[in-house]
Amino acid sequence: MSVPENRTNGTPKIGVYICHCGINIANKVNIKETVDFAAKLPYVTVAKEYKFMCSDPGQELIQQDIRAGLIDRVVVASCSPLMHEATFRNATGEGGANPFMFQMANIREHVSWVTFDKDAATVKAKALIAAAVHRVSLHRPLEQTRVPVHPDVLVVGGGIAGIHASLTLANAGKKVYLVEREPTIGGHMAKFDKTFPTLDCSACILTPKMSAVRAHPNITLWTYSEVVGVEGFVGNFKVKVRRKPRYVDEDLCVGCLECIEACIFKKGKFPDEFNQGLSQRKPIYIPFPQATPLVAVIDPETCAHFKTGKCKKPCADACQPGAVKFDQTEEIKEVAVGSVILATGFKAFDAARVGRYGYGKYPNIYTSLEIERLVNAAGPTGGELKMADGRKPKSVGIVHCVGSRDNNTNAYCSRVCCMYSLKLAHLIKERTEAEVYNFYIDMRTPGKGYEEFYERLLKENVHFIRGRVAEINDWAMIDEEKGHLIIRVEDTLIGRVRRVPVDMVVLSVGLEAQPDADAVRRLFNISCSHEGWFLERHPKLAPVSTFTEGIFLAGACQGPKDIPDCVAQAGAAAAEALALIDKGSVELEPNTAFVNEEVCAGCHTCLNVCPYGAISYIKEINKARVNGALCKGCGTCVAACPSGALQQNLFTDEQIMNEIKGVMNHV
Amino acid sequence: MSKPKVAFYWCASCGGCEEAVVDLNEDILGVVQAVDIVFWPVALDFKRQDVEAMDDGSITVSFINGAIRSSEQYEMVELLRRKSKIVIAFGSCAHLGGIPGLANTFDRAAMLKEAYLESPSVTSGNTTIPQTEITVPEGKLTLPELWDTVKSLDQTIKVDYYLPGCPPPANLIKEAVTTILEGRLPEPGTILAPDIALCEDCPRRETKPDKLIIEQFKRPSQYIIDPDQCILAQGFLCLGSVTRKGCGAVCIEGNMPCTGCMGPTSRVKDFGAKAMSAIASLIDADDEEKITKIIDGMADPVGTFYRYSLPASIIHRSYQKPDGGGAHNGA
Numbered sequence: 001m002s003v004p005e006n007r008t009n010g011t012p013k014i015g016v017y018i019c020h021c022g023i024n025i026a027n028k029v030n031i032k033e034t035v036d037f038a039a040k041l042p043y044v045t046v047a048k049e050y051k052f053m054c055s056d057p058g059q060e061l062i063q064q065d066i067r068a069g070l071i072d073r074v075v076v077a078s079c080s081p082l083m084h085e086a087t088f089r090n091a092t093g094e095g096g097a098n099p100f101m102f103q104m105a106n107i108r109e110h111v112s113w114v115t116f117d118k119d120a121a122t123v124k125a126k127a128l129i130a131a132a133v134h135r136v137s138l139h140r141p142l143e144q145t146r147v148p149v150h151p152d153v154l155v156v157g158g159g160i161a162g163i164h165a166s167l168t169l170a171n172a173g174k175k176v177y178l179v180e181r182e183p184t185i186g187g188h189m190a191k192f193d194k195t196f197p198t199l200d201c202s203a204c205i206l207t208p209k210m211s212a213v214r215a216h217p218n219i220t221l222w223t224y225s226e227v228v229g230v231e232g233f234v235g236n237f238k239v240k241v242r243r244k245p246r247y248v249d250e251d252l253c254v255g256c257l258e259c260i261e262a263c264i265f266k267k268g269k270f271p272d273e274f275n276q277g278l279s280q281r282k283p284i285y286i287p288f289p290q291a292t293p294l295v296a297v298i299d300p301e302t303c304a305h306f307k308t309g310k311c312k313k314p315c316a317d318a319c320q321p322g323a324v325k326f327d328q329t330e331e332i333k334e335v336a337v338g339s340v341i342l343a344t345g346f347k348a349f350d351a352a353r354v355g356r357y358g359y360g361k362y363p364n365i366y367t368s369l370e371i372e373r374l375v376n377a378a379g380p381t382g383g384e385l386k387m388a389d390g391r392k393p394k395s396v397g398i399v400h401c402v403g404s405r406d407n408n409t410n411a412y413c414s415r416v417c418c419m420y421s422l423k424l425a426h427l428i429k430e431r432t433e434a435e436v437y438n439f440y441i442d443m444r445t446p447g448k449g450y451e452e453f454y455e456r457l458l459k460e461n462v463h464f465i466r467g468r469v470a471e472i473n474d475w476a477m478i479d480e481e482k483g484h485l486i487i488r489v490e491d492t493l494i495g496r497v498r499r500v501p502v503d504m505v506v507l508s509v510g511l512e513a514q515p516d517a518d519a520v521r522r523l524f525n526i527s528c529s530h531e532g533w534f535l536e537r538h539p540k541l542a543p544v545s546t547f548t549e550g551i552f553l554a555g556a557c558q559g560p561k562d563i564p565d566c567v568a569q570a571g572a573a574a575a576e577a578l579a580l581i582d583k584g585s586v587e588l589e590p591n592t593a594f595v596n597e598e599v600c601a602g603c604h605t606c607l608n609v610c611p612y613g614a615i616s617y618i619k620e621i622n623k624a625r626v627n628g629a630l631c632k633g634c635g636t637c638v639a640a641c642p643s644g645a646l647q648q649n650l651f652t653d654e655q656i657m658n659e660i661k662g663v664m665n666h667v
Numbered sequence: 668m669s670k671p672k673v674a675f676y677w678c679a680s681c682g683g684c685e686e687a688v689v690d691l692n693e694d695i696l697g698v699v700q701a702v703d704i705v706f707w708p709v710a711l712d713f714k715r716q717d718v719e720a721m722d723d724g725s726i727t728v729s730f731i732n733g734a735i736r737s738s739e740q741y742e743m744v745e746l747l748r749r750k751s752k753i754v755i756a757f758g759s760c761a762h763l764g765g766i767p768g769l770a771n772t773f774d775r776a777a778m779l780k781e782a783y784l785e786s787p788s789v790t791s792g793n794t795t796i797p798q799t800e801i802t803v804p805e806g807k808l809t810l811p812e813l814w815d816t817v818k819s820l821d822q823t824i825k826v827d828y829y830l831p832g833c834p835p836p837a838n839l840i841k842e843a844v845t846t847i848l849e850g851r852l853p854e855p856g857t858i859l860a861p862d863i864a865l866c867e868d869c870p871r872r873e874t875k876p877d878k879l880i881i882e883q884f885k886r887p888s889q890y891i892i893d894p895d896q897c898i899l900a901q902g903f904l905c906l907g908s909v910t911r912k913g914c915g916a917v918c919i920e921g922n923m924p925c926t927g928c929m930g931p932t933s934r935v936k937d938f939g940a941k942a943m944s945a946i947a948s949l950i951d952a953d954d955e956e957k958i959t960k961i962i963d964g965m966a967d968p969v970g971t972f973y974r975y976s977l978p979a980s981i982i983h984r985s986y987q988k989p990d991g992g993g994a995h996n997g998a
Contacts, residue, residue: 599932601864602872603908604879609948617877622867640948642908642941643864644934657936 012137015046015071016129017062019053019078021108028112028121034077037126037666041133046070054084059091066095073097073139075132077105077125098141100590100650105132127666134662138655142590147629149235150338151581154179156227156520159187160563161555161570162343163209168574170218174581177335178213179241180223182273184291185210187345191274191369193376193383195563196423197453203290203378210292222333223293230523231613233632234550235338235586245328247298248284252323255294260284262318264311270302272380276370279380284315284324289378298324339550339577342534343570344520346556349403349410349509357402357507358472362485363388365472365505367402368420375427385431385504393434393503397487398425399469400440404510412531414510415560418444421508422453425462428506437463437500439489447562465500467492472505511560524551533559544573549586552576591633591650597623600645606637671727671848674706674718675757676747678733678740679767679817684758685709685732687834694841701848702727706747715743721750728753728847730830734760734767734978735818739811748824753847755859759833759928761820762858763938764978766833768817771977771984772969775815815987819979829858833928833975836914860913862933865925868912871897880951884964887923898924899949904971909935909942928975937981939972946972 016038020026031049039047046065050058053076065071074097076088081104093099107125115121151174155166158180166178178185189195190210192202213219222241229240248259260282268280274287283303286296304311305326316324351359351367359365364387366374377383387393398421404414418440425436443464445451458464467490476482477499484501491498513532514520521528526546527535534557537545544552552573555566580586593614602622606615614630615637617623624646626637638648647653677685691698705726706713729751735741748754759765770778783789783796799812820826830843843859846852853859866872875897885902892898898905898919905924907916911932918925931938952958965971973980 599863599934601867601908601912602875603864603866604875604877605908605945605948608878608880622872636948639944642906642935642945643932644941645864645932647934653934653936 012043012073013045013071014041014043014073014075014133014136015062015065016041016044016048016075016077016133017053017058018047018049018107018129019058019076020049020051021078021112022051025078025108025112025125028115028118029107029125030118030122033122034125034129038075038077038129038133041130043073043137044133053078054087059087059094062088062091063095066092066097071097073101073103073136075103075105075129075136077107077129077132079108080106080110100142101136101139103132103136103139105129123667127663130666131659131662134665135655135659138652138658139650142649144587144590145629146585146587147235148585149580149583150237150336151175152177152335152337153577153581154227154237154239154335154337154340155343156340157187157343157345157555157557158182158185158213158221158223159343159345159555159566160189160206160209161345161557161566161573162187162341163206163213164567164570165341165343165554165574165577166219167209167212167216168571169577170216172574172578174218174578176219177239177241177337178219178221179225179227180221181226182287183224183246183295183297184287184293185213185221185223186288186290186292188348188369189563190288190290191276191376192372193379194423194427196419197447197449199423199426207290207292210290214292221293224297225333227520227523228332230340230525232630233588233612234548235580237337237340237550239335239337239340241333241335243331243333245330246295247300247303247324247326247328248296249321249323249325249328250293250295252321253295253319254321254323255286255296256320257286257296258318258320259296259315259324260286262314264304264314270299275373275380276367278370278373296323298326339552339580340524341552341554341570341573341577342520342524342526342546342557343554343573344514344517344534344557346511346560347514349414349512351402351507351509353409354402354406354507356471357399357469357505358474358485359507362472362474364393364485364503365507368417368424368506368508371424371428371506375424375431383431385428387503391503392432393428394432395435395437395484395502396428396432396504396506397437397439397469397472397485397500397502398428398506398508399472399487400438400508401468402507402509403512405441410510410512410531412510412560413444415444416562417508417510419447419450419453419562421506422457422462424506424508425457426460429460429462434503435463437465437487437502439465439467439469439487441466441468447564465489465491465493465498470497476501511556514557517557524548526551529559533557544569544576550580588629589633589650591648592628592631593626593633593635593638593646593648594628595624595626596645596647597621597625599643600624601643603642605640605642606646609636609640611636670701670703672705672725673702674726674729674747674751675704675709676706676729676731676743677709678731678744678761678820679736680733680758680760680765682709683834684760687758687832687837687840688730690834690837691841692837694837698844715746718746718750723749724752726751728755730755730757731820732757732761732834734764735820735823736767736770736814736816737811738814741823744820744824753827753852754820754824755843756820756826756829758835759831759930759975761826762829762831762979763930763976764817764819765975768819768976768978769970769973770817773985774987775813779813816984817978822978827855828853831858831860831911831929832914836917838915839913858911858930858933860911860929863912864932865907865910865912865914865916865919865929868916869897869907869919870916871895871919874900876900879949881946881949881961882951883961886966892922892924894922904946904965906942906972909938909945926971926974930976938976939969939980942972943968 035047035049074092089099092102105128111124153176155162155178166176169176189206195202224246225243228242231238263282265282271277272279272281284298300306373379403409445454470488481501487500517532525548536543554570554573600623612630614627638646729747756762779796801808883902903924906927907925910927911929935941
């Protein structure tokens with residue numbers, strides 16, 4: 001394969017169109033001077049300015065000049081290509097030229113928005129325009145290819161977002177693979193007692209959806225599984241899923257609990273993950289009564305058989321269907337999907353990181369997630385909130401913003417803590433009749449019915465103290481403080497430092513990105529913000545898309561959010577996936593690499609570097625070859641090719657060098 | 668009709684290129700018969716005045732080897748350019764700056780200081796550094812000026828063709844001479860060697876693994892090279908994949924890695940940058956620590972990747988402050 005021949009005859013005729021972008025560019029860059037400059041650049045036959053190039057009349061300018069034969073190549077100096085490259089390529093194509101005879105100079109994000117000095121901005125804009133003109137003079141016509149979109153969808157993460165996205169897609173008739181790392185789906189929501197502000201029972205509204213997932217003929221549910229490999233591109237991903245052995249056959253287990261009963265451990269002995277370690281489970285267990293799938297799992301780290309090999313395995317004997325299978329091994333499943341929805345959720349902030357709050361040091365200090373379990377009727381205490389010594393707490397302090405809005409930990413607001421703290425305040429008051437103190441910095445309750453819920457709590461005689469808690473300890477200064485936890489705080493409303501003795505403390509921990517978010521990001525080739533949240537394509541206009549086509553985001557993996565927002569986003573992500581599937585095919589960027597076989601020396605350097613497996617070595621002729629359908633145009637092989645036999649459409653060495661020359665000549 | 672006139676000249680070089688001409692063996696007799704050698708300081712007794720006396724353009728072709736790094740060398744090549752129809756940059760030094768070009772990692776002052784004052788072989792207490800001009804009782808003595816920066820031939824005068832190699836292989840020389848004497852002139856600027864990398868001609872081509880990776884850089888002085896396996900695959904820095912073929916893979920035949928003397932293909936702008944990019948692509952490590960460890964095993968990266976081409980590279984030389992040195996750099 002070689003470069004498509006240049007279909008334009010003779011010398012290039014370049015049109016340069018400089019956009020004011022209202023005042024976004026025009027206020028910083030001297031447009032008139034820049035137009036005059038552009039008009040004198042080599043091969044430029046038309047240089048114009050317009051208030052909004054992206055508007056219809058703006059695009060029409062380009063099309064008219066092409067139709068009139070004045071130009072055959074186009075440079076638009078405006079915003080980021082991410083914004084409008086497609087718009088102007090399209091306009092160039094509509095005018096009758098090849099859409100790739102176009103180059104964009106970004107004089108907004110790269111110049112006017114980031115440059116203080118007007119003269120400096122104008123110089124920079126000129127340099128970028130000169131670069132684009134130099135580059136486009138070497139552009140060649142290219143053709144886009146279309147590939148079909150595989151209609152199946154992979155959803156990663158079985159919390160409420162993943163569940164909702166899966167059900168939406170499955171109800172639309174699409175086949176979904178839902179992969180969850182834990183032995184059950186449900187995520188954080190399954191652990192909550194009630195939801196704010198309506199005080200719905202969390203499990204009551206979630207578990208029907210979990211059952212629906214299990215029962216849905218279009219959903220393949222793989223729990224206790226992780227995605228370990230992703231190849232391909234939008235519409236055509238190949239995904240590898242590792243199914244960890246649960247040592248219980250999912251198809252045979254009926255969830256009767258007989259095996260758990262029969263285990264040689266008469267009582268639970270190991271921290272129960274679902275109850276935040278507040279209760280003990282056996283090595284063979286079902287995380288919670290509504291776990292989906294309702295299938296036991298054996299933890300090889302604690303199971304006597306795996307530890308010593310000497311267990312008589314009564315669990316296996318007790319299982320009538322014969323589902324306990326100690327010889328189960330991990331399985332790798334390979335599936336083809338066209339799109340992916342990431343709903344990998346969040347991790348609660350580790351309260352021990354704020355040492356001065358005494359978590360792990362003093363008894364009766366709990367995180368909010370622990371309290372959710374403790375006030376839950378299905379939790380380790382049957383819903384009774386008790387202190388370490390068995391007494392009911394007479395006073396409880398709820399400390400907001402633990403790990404949030406703090407430059408020492410996370411600067412951002414975790415969005416849900418104010419509301420769940422109010423909810424917990426209500427539940428604690430209801431269950432214990434204790435005095436409840438909320439220590440808050442600002443009360444943030446935007447949302448339907450949220451402010452009203454706050455109003456309600458104010459009327460329920462819950463105390464609100466405005467100030468960030470400085471320290472929690474048990475150092476009594478007066479007799480009344482003895483035997484209590486003392487919360488030291490500056491009450492900013494009365495301008496005083498206070499010491500508030502309480503029986504129990506709830507630390508309202510914030511939300512953090514999953515610890516392996518970076519690995520997941522790499523796996524799916526998307527970006528993360530510096531806090532580790534997956535980065536959306538555009539914060540306003542593409543909030544569930546990513547910079548990798550075909551990969552969508554749902555729920556808290558993109559940033560802290562509450563249940564309704566997670567569900568809304570999951571629906572949006574499902575809609576994006578549906579749109580892609582129903583479109584049926586995707587157009588691939590023609591920026592693919594190709595080997596000039598005449599000069600390839602067969603050195604093998606490129607074979608190993610391609611992340612997409614697009615390069616093969618043809619032994620008979622001692623040449624490398626690129627499969628254009630697999631190539632994503634990353635350019636890695638082109639940079640590696642030692643003799644320049646590999647080149648890339650839209651990024652040939654000549655085009656790049658000429659672009660640089662354009663900048664250097666005019667700085 | 669008189670025979671075509673040919674000149675040979677050397678600048679900053681080792682003399683190997685002159686040897687290469689003699690390496691034509693008996694074929695040189697044919698060349699000598701076909702041409703008039705009008706200037707060849709290493710072999711024949713012609714002087715500068717003899718060249719100055721010739722008409723401009725009267726020499727058919729001048730073969731100039733060596734890099735340009737002194738005022739004298741510049742004057743001579745400038746003179747030969749005027750007198751010649753065709754100038755051929757002969758060998759790596761004239762082509763890309765060559766090994767003398769590695770001096771561009773220093774400046775003139777540092778080099779003179781090292782060579783005349785600080786080198787262990789200098790008589791201790793010496794304070795004399797060569798000057799371009801000195802007055803002695805007998806009169807004024809002059810020396811050519813050493814430049815701060817070493818240049819390739821085409822950075823000083825217009826060059827018509829290039830014969831790459833250290834030294835250029837005999838078969839390429841013969842082919843070039845025949846082509847030019849027969850008047851079959853290629854495109855100006857052509858490098859008179861095949862435009863494909865050496866791997867294609869490598870006798871060990873078949874032994875190259877599909878998954879070519881480097882876990883450790885080895886030096887020939889430390890490890891024995893397996894004579895039957897791809898040298899690069901063994902971890903020795905063989906630059907055959909970056910280098911133009913045409914040499915007959917003589918180094919590989921001698922069980923030594925290719926060091927890149929034939930320079931890059933026409934599609935590569937900067938040999939060293941390309942070589943680094945290519946070799947780095949083969950490093951088998953994902954985390955920074957492991958990568959650093961592997962790279963640290965590579966001795967003298969500039970001398971390895973830019974061994975023959977520093978002056979002709981995009982960076983040309985190490986950074987000099989605009990007011991530093993003050994030595995003039997010739998043309």
